Amino acid sequence: xxxxxxxxxxxxxxxxxxxxxxxxxxxxxxxxxxxxxxxxxxxxxxxxxxxxxxxxxxxxxxxxxxxxxxxxxxxxxxxxxxxxxxxxxxxxxxxxxxxxxxxxxxxxxxxxxxxxxxxxxxxxxxxxxxxxxxxxxxxxxxxxxxxxxxxxxxxxxxxxxxxxxxxxxxxxxxxxxxxxxxxxxxxxxxxxxxxxxxxxxxxxxxxxxxxxxxxxxxxxxxxxxxxxxxxxxxxxxxxxxxxxxxxxxxxxxxxxxxxxxxxxxxxxxxxxxxxxxxxxxxxxxxxxxxxxxxxxxxxxxxxxxxxxxxxxxxxxxxxxxxxxxxxxxxxxxxxxxxxxxxxxxxxxxxxxxxxxxxxxxxxxxxxxxxxxxxxxxxxxxxxxxxxxxxxxxxxxxxxxxxxxxxxxxxxxxxxxxxxxxxxxxxxxxxxxxxxxxxxxxxxxx
Numbered sequence: 001x002x003x004x005x006x007x008x009x010x011x012x013x014x015x016x017x018x019x020x021x022x023x024x025x026x027x028x029x030x031x032x033x034x035x036x037x038x039x040x041x042x043x044x045x046x047x048x049x050x051x052x053x054x055x056x057x058x059x060x061x062x063x064x065x066x067x068x069x070x071x072x073x074x075x076x077x078x079x080x081x082x083x084x085x086x087x088x089x090x091x092x093x094x095x096x097x098x099x100x101x102x103x104x105x106x107x108x109x110x111x112x113x114x115x116x117x118x119x120x121x122x123x124x125x126x127x128x129x130x131x132x133x134x135x136x137x138x139x140x141x142x143x144x145x146x147x148x149x150x151x152x153x154x155x156x157x158x159x160x161x162x163x164x165x166x167x168x169x170x171x172x173x174x175x176x177x178x179x180x181x182x183x184x185x186x187x188x189x190x191x192x193x194x195x196x197x198x199x200x201x202x203x204x205x206x207x208x209x210x211x212x213x214x215x216x217x218x219x220x221x222x223x224x225x226x227x228x229x230x231x232x233x234x235x236x237x238x239x240x241x242x243x244x245x246x247x248x249x250x251x252x253x254x255x256x257x258x259x260x261x262x263x264x265x266x267x268x269x270x271x272x273x274x275x276x277x278x279x280x281x282x283x284x285x286x287x288x289x290x291x292x293x294x295x296x297x298x299x300x301x302x303x304x305x306x307x308x309x310x311x312x313x314x315x316x317x318x319x320x321x322x323x324x325x326x327x328x329x330x331x332x333x334x335x336x337x338x339x340x341x342x343x344x345x346x347x348x349x350x351x352x353x354x355x356x357x358x359x360x361x362x363x364x365x366x367x368x369x370x371x372x373x374x375x376x377x378x379x380x381x382x383x384x385x386x387x388x389x390x391x392x393x394x395x396x397x398x399x400x401x402x403x404x405x406x407x408x409x410x411x412x413x414x415x416x417x418x419x420x421x422x423x424x425x426x427x428x429x430x431x432x433x434x435x436x437x438x439x440x441x442x443x444x445x
Contacts, residue, residue, distance in 0.1 A: 001166055001191070001409070002184050003400045005129035007080055008163035008379060009073040009095075010340070011040055013137075014052045015155040016099065016116075017059070037113060039098045040071045043083065048073075052099060052154075069340055070156075074163070074379065077129060084125045094120040095135075099142055099154055117142030121158045128160040135159065163379060166403055168396040170194070174241055174417040175424075175436040178393070191406075192243050192251070192413055198439040199238040199255070234262035234429040236275070238439065241417045243410045252410035253280040253287060254418035260295075260425040267429040268297040271306055275425055277418040278312075281411055290411055292319065295422035298326055305329050305426055307419065309337065322380070329426070332387040335419045337380035376402065383416035388427055394420050 016036050036052040050070035075083070083093040097120075100113030121136045135158040141151045168191070172178030180192035237259035243252040260275030262268060269275055274296040280287040294308045304326040310319040327333030379399050386392035396416045403409050424437055 001182055001403075003164040004167050004184050005077045005080075006163045006165045006397075007075040007125065007128045007160050008340075009042070009075060009123075009158070009160045010069055011050070011071040011095070011097075011156060011158055012069040013155060013157040014038065014050060014068070014070050015055050016052045016152065017055050017057045017155075018152040019057045036099065036101050036116075038070075038100065041096045041098075042073050043093055044079070045073055072338065072340060072379075074382075075125070080125050080129065083123070093123045093125070095123055095158055096120050097154075097156070099152075116152060117154070119154060119156075121156075123158075123160070125160060129162055129164075132159065132161040164400045165379075165397045166400065166409060168192075168398070168409070168413055168416075170393045170395075170417075170420075173392055173436075174394070174420050175239075175434070180243070180413055190246065192245060192410060194413075194417060195242045195244065196436070197240050197242070199240055234267065236260040236425050236433075236437075239421060239425070239437070241414065241421070243414050243417075245406055245410070251282060251407045252414040254278070254293075254414040254421075255280060256421075256425070258294075260422075262429045268299075269295070269426045271296045271298065274306075274308075275422070277422070279411060279415050279418065281407055291322075291415065293415065293418050293422070295419075295426055297329070297426045297428070302326060303329055305423055307335065307422065309335075309415070322376070327385070328387055329423060330387040332385045332390065332392065332423070335383045335385065335416070337376075337382070338378070339376050339380060340378040381412045381415075383412075383419055385416075385420040385423060388423060388431075392420050392423070 036054060038050055038052050040048045040050060048071040096118065098118045099116045101116050102113035119140045119142055123135055124133070127133075137157045137159075139153045139155050142154045143151045167183040169181050169183050169188070170178050171181055174194060175196045177194055177196050179190050180194060181188045182191045237256060239256040241254050242250050245251050254277050256275065257278050258274070258276040260269045261273060263270035263273055274294040276295070277293040278289050279291040279293065281290045282288070289312045291309060291311050296306045298304045298306045305328075306326045308321060308324040310321045312319050322339070323335070323337045325336070327335065378401075380402055381396065381398045383397075384395045394416045396413055398409060398412045403412075421437075424433055427433065
């Protein structure tokens with residue numbers, strides 16, 4: 001499999017210091033007693049915000065300090081070409097940063113504050129698909145007195161580095177058992193097929209030693225995760241999707257193990273009682289759990305899909321949360337696992353909230369969950385899905401560093417399918433689902 005070129009543009013190591021002489025002019029607010037923040041803008045990309053730490057004027061920013069990311073922009077080759085193109089109407093692109101003192105809003109937004117100054121960093125993105133390029137690392141004078149020597153100083157690091165990814169595209173909606181293509185430029189190559197199905201109550205006591213029977217060997221074990229929660233009433237349960245390679249061998253699966261049940265007196269799946277999926281990989285002639293995806297319907301004005309994804313090292317160790325956020329139920333959005341920080345494209349939450357490196361799918365199969373070769377770092381994956389009532393053909397991007405075999409890629413494809421199906425599973429129970437998702441013998445609502 002050949003990856004697509006991507007570039008990861010990062011902004012980090014932010015700091016602000018203001019000389020003592022400058023304080024009278026900034027008497028309204030001062031960063032030593034009031035928080036600072038900045039707004040970071042790259043053309044054609046959403047605005048990102050970040051807190052700016054204040055350091056005393058006499059302190060120096062240590063050159064060997066661990067990189068702390070404030071914002072991340074993921075650029076495809078098309079994005080890089082568009083930003084780097086030359087014409088009489090466009091110059092080299094700039095990264096623009098506005099620095100503010102004072103609180104960023106009454107709650108948690110960054111909509112107010114006193115503008116301290118603006119900085120621009122010129123970007124030359126040509127060739128960054130294959131080499132690391134540092135555009136700025138150090139201090140910049142900001143404010144109205146930037147040329148008088150007694151001005152505020154803003155520290156930042158702006159860097160671009162190659163971040164190649166495999167790109168997969170579902171040729172249909174997951175519940176319609178589509179093919180999955182790998183995309184590279186204009187080339188579309190089939191790599192997987194998906195099979196959507198329902199687990200039936202009669203299958204729960206079956207045993208099989210053959211992995212080719214898809215998930216029959218593990219059905220009794222899988223059902224134990226959700227059996228205590230299953231009850232009559234409004235619920236969606238038993239959905240399963242299996243990913244096969246081109247030879248027909250199952251290489252990953254997503255199985256709904258906790259039903260999506262309406263909370264009492266409501267027609268929605270609540271955060272306190274989410275439904276869940278297990279993402280499974282083959283190993284030792286059976287299915288082995290790799291990760292768990294929980295999903296629910298958020299209340300309030302957002303009315304979005306809340307989700308949490310965590311790794312399952314083994315049946316005894318504590319799970320490791322890799323992503324927890326929301327995306328729009330009506331418009332869809334991106335499910336993202338990014339352990340490098342930066343802002344969330346969907347709003348609330350921070351992708352990649354894990355507190356320690358975690359294993360790749362390959363690592364989970366081998367039991368290596370430490371800081372070795374397969375530890376998660378930086379961007380891991382993203383999956384774009386559509387909202388309710390729209391034809392959703394998920395597009396999945398996976399970092400090359402986290403794929404070492406077909407099963408690795410398939411695990412992320414299965415996870416993307418589970419995210420997409422969760423949009424329907426969390427749909428209000430007052431609304432009807434499409435016929436492909438309804439098993440009238442096993443499914444109510």
